[in-house]
Amino acid sequence: MTTISAPTSDTSATAPVRGRRLSVAPMMDWTDRHCRVFHRQITRHTWLYTEMVTTGALVYGDVERHLRFNEEEHPVALQLGGSDPADLATSAKLGQQWGYDEINLNCGCPSERVQKGAFGACLMAEPQLVADCVKAMRDAVTIDVTVKHRIGIDQSESYDFVRDFVGTVADAGCTTFVVHARNAILKGLSPKENREIPPLKYDFAYRLKRDFPDFEIIINGGIKTEAEIDLHLQHVDGVMLGREAYHNPYLMATFDQRYYGADTPVKSREDVLRAMIPYISAQLAKDGGKGLKLNTITRHMLGLMQGLPGARQFRQTLSDARQLAAGDPQLLLRALQRHPLAA
Template sequence: MPTTPTLDAIRTKSGPPRRFCVAPMMDWTTSHYRYLARQLSRNTLLYTEMVTTGALIHGDTARFLRHDEAEYPLALQLGGSDAGELAHCAQLAQQYGFDEVNLNVGCPSDRVQNNMIGACLMGHPDKVADGVRAMIEATDLPVTVKHRIGIDGRESWDDLCEFVEKVAEAGCRTFIVHARIAILEGLSPKENRDIPPLKYDWVYRLKARYPHLEIIINGGIKTFDECHEHLRHTDGVMLGREAYHNPWLLAGVDPAFFGQAAPSESRHQALRAILPFIQSELDRGVFLTHMSRHLLGLFHGQPGGRQFRRYISENAHKAGAGLEVIETALAKVREPEAPEIAEA
């Protein structure tokens, strides 16, 4: 097999810290969710939803790439396989101020497969390498890849090593590894997030075999205890659904992983901090329900949390709904007398 490059030979910058990341998730990691997340953790690396190269080149580029500076550090995830298009979109990522550009090689949906996007690219390591090389040449941003440990038909350890080595030869230093294969025939995207067994040991072995590469582990991680165990073997952890459904978890990240105080001492404080942002979005014509849906898990497990969720769900969609809906819902949850401690 080809020899992987030394650190000196890899041209990508190291970029933002990736010790703790929130995964890119379609319909979930929107700018509105990310603004909330940033009130809970200053250091967590946030990712956009996957944006296809076609959407950026032929669609409303400014709308797809719009974000607030408060969301930094922030990475743009791209879906695509054409080297020229990926290079162009990497330039856009730099132009719009992102901290990193990431290539999706993990999404298993039929729609993206048909466009040679996502997990099916695990079967085409040379094409991924060409795309990564083109992006690196087009931008000063770090270029990273998020991928599975394999796909049906290419699921051996040697297949995984071949993929990593070819993409590393193209200059990629950082690999975010979802520790499951993707089964492209017979399973839905939802089933692909749960049914293929997790093989964390394969991700650990990648780091041991390629110590000069940055290896971030992803897949099924829910607690800080699990994170700390993974960090004994890898360079960083990436959480997905747990960080979305229970966003207060992020308030524990800065103390637990970066030795810093959390930016908000309570859920109430975090929510009040984003009210001006919500109002500015309302003034821009954004419907409240597009933003409030990301708040529903903030009081997960708290007295009054169910009433908070119900009130928002029943009222945010109504014509003319504004901040009064959030404020009324917030009043249904008792405010703590002392700083809250986020645990996961």
């Protein structure tokens, strides 16, 4: 397993683009490169997204720290946060140079910190600016430029609001829209509350697909089961999972076979754990023990036994401070041995 540590010489993506039928949402503090490698052990074809990276972090900061990723993560998309077309174009170009398969613009995050940067969900109030940003990025890269957004902001409850937003942005050439089917309340609700309190209106996403049949419409928000996924796929092109994919990652174990027609066997949980050991060993050795800690990677794996007897013992072992401090990747197997199903 190799880590990309420098831009590729070819400005095209390094892996074939597959349909975004299933994807895992960009989630701050969660979907880092270690999390994505873990998810990739469970599902080969599900589309993965980075955490949101701001344009400022790329234009003025440490590009390698923000953009390096592992070759096996493909297909993988870079989500950008920003509202300046020139900075977004520069950042998108960097993303393509580093080998990402897609650039996604965040128009859905409702946090006040993001709003202070004049991007995220508040951009839905300025659809022409979003269109200008999309055009600037599309002019700078040859890979897909997509937009993730809400269905409205604050008290804008009309379907017409999101329809007109999509129509305006589409005029700039965007044809893929990831629709978080809730309003974003910009004042008075925390990001967590914004994921739970505004009601889900899946029919808005369905209507977008009917009104824009040639566009790729991907639905997001509160989706937790294969039955729900199957229902949504009757109406839209793809489903993006958020926190359920993080807390219950083994839900994705059958996605390749069920949704992508793969003929490969479904990996067991033990298969997944064993596949992560060489990766963890390589990452710890590369770092030389100077900064990267074992729990930086294993924290993403705590939900692997979710819903099974003994899941608590598994989490306890994988969270044991003394054993984590030892930095031994074999901790994964010790956690498995404490699980009743390993007996």
